[in-house]
Amino acid sequence: MWREPAQRISERALSLWRVYGAIQAGVTLLVSIAVGAAVFFWGWPEWLLAIAAGIILLELILSVWLIPELRWKRWRYEVTEQDIELQHGIFIIQRTLVPMVRVQHVDTEQGPLLRKYRLSTISISTAATVHKIPALDEQEAEELRRSISSLARVAEDDV
Amino acid sequence: MYEPKRLHPVSAVINFVKGLKDSALPIIALIFLNGNIFSGEVEWMPLLITVGFLLLVLGGGVIRWLRFTYRVEQGELRIEHGLILRKKRYIPFHRIQSLDFSEGIFHRPFNLVKVSIETAGSSDLQKAEAELTAIKREDADELETIISREKNKRTIEEDGIEEDRVISSREKVYEMKMKDIVVMAITSGGAGVVLSGVGVFASQLTEVLPLGTIYSEFLAWLRIGVLVVAFAAFVILLIAYGISILLTIFRYANFSVFLDADDLVITRGWLEKKQMTIPLNRIQGLRIDENLIRQPLGYASVTLVSAGGAVQQGAEHQLRLLPLIKKKEIEQVLHQMISDYELDVEWNRPPSRSKRRYILRHSWFAWLAVIPLSIFLFPYGLLAILAALAFTGIGFLAYKDAGWNLSDQQLTLKSRFINKQTFVMKRKRIQSAAVTQTILQKRVDLESIRVTLKSGVGGAVARCLYLDKQDTRQMMDWYRPNDKVEKRSDL
Structure with a gap:
């Protein structure tokens, strides 16, 4: 009785979740552009840009690539x-x-x-x-x- | 009872008071706007508005009373009300789950009661399906008899059994001792509630006051007396505690439970008397709570998980069946009310490899907080270590108090987060069950179980953490429906 449930959800879910991840990353990108503008015009510290870039990279790896895949495999x-x-x-x-x-x-x-x-x-x-x-x-x-x-x-x- | 009836005129007064309570803020604001009322310079506009407003509330109360009628017709309770819109609500008797009576200070002198009518599917979360604000005690009793007679007639017709059931064979099955009520009041968390109320008030006060000037004065004051502050805090605490004790005693005085045919009837209260009816077949399970103070004293409280219509929020409204009782007496008392719940079970425990998981779960945040606290608030921050030790201790207790038992039709889970909770559940009442496992627990074959019962409109969740995989699987297999046709007869 204790095998895994048999059915998987649709494979298109994977693409859908990737799109969601990309949207999320897109929002972060917009925020980073705003930060970039602030650095440019008002001289905010430049390491903020590095952090923003890091977050976007992390988001791309996690919510576009890894998480949808793991989630789909488990469901x-x-x-x-x-x-x-x-x-x-x-x-x-x-x-x-x-x-x-x-x-x-x-x-x-x-x-x-x-x-x-x-x-x-x-x-x-x-x-x-x-x-x-x-x-x-x-x-x-x-x-x-x-x-x-x-x-x-x-x-x-x-x- | 077939002709339309009005509520007792007192309900106009009650409507008025309720209206006042609801509109307290604007009225207070108006009075403040009208600040100079006592110094002779009266500003007429705000005063007129205030008076007009009061008249409106009063008039609303009276008109609402005038327009509200109820009658019993064709097996239905028919209520018509409404100020401008005429609303009619017809509630068939067989849909009525229970009638709850309560008596406030306005009700007592005239021997009146407020009747709340609970149905299975009240759409509103907090209100009963219908409410009769104030009717005569005899009328309420009559209504109750009519409804239960009609309901019984119906079930008898359905069963095809020609048998006159005895109605209202009320039998007292439990009465709370005054000593227990006092112990409950003293050990309740109510003090905390009152205190947080004081805290909220204080925090709002600081927003109003000019903080800058106060701060500098405060520093000076601080030099004179930390003692004074501490003493003031202590006195406030003591007063709050006293008030909460008194309130609890008033609320729970004369607490008794009756068994009335297929219903449990709970009555309680001194100034405001309350009566609640819980049909036995609506009971979904039992919860036994022991908090950190009561457990060493051997006391516990028993709460019913019921699928009643309205969700009654707040501790006051919870279906406390036995608000405080010696733990070893529970079994015997409960047996007279609901006999099919087995309490004295043999506990299975989580394996010893989950001990450190329990301890970590309860104390990691505390230990984490110790580091910055000790560094930045040296030396007082070191006290945080004591707190962390306390959490570690609770984690250990949580491990010790976790357990489960499975019998033919019953699942019993006990666990502790801060207070110890024991859920007693029947298989046929469990709505869904789940096991969870983190990937770290996978290596050591530990799993947690969570079981959901219906409670009011939502659910009540019972859980037990970090059990051996074999055990949780046994529980899931027990819950899994396995024969083709479930025996409907035993439901």
């Missing part, structure tokens, strides 16, 4: 008739088990970037918790949503 899920199992986390690996009878409702959501990559995020709600599987293939998510909601029959008096 696994499996939906059976009786339960939903999730595994995620880079440094702290979390494995979650949600029995099907506890599921109250399932939603899918899709932002503009996700739509561009034909991905969508599915969130599974119990009476007390919400569990998300990010960046699933659009159609897969849709099928999953349908199958979970047909499998989930909540025993009402338990809530």
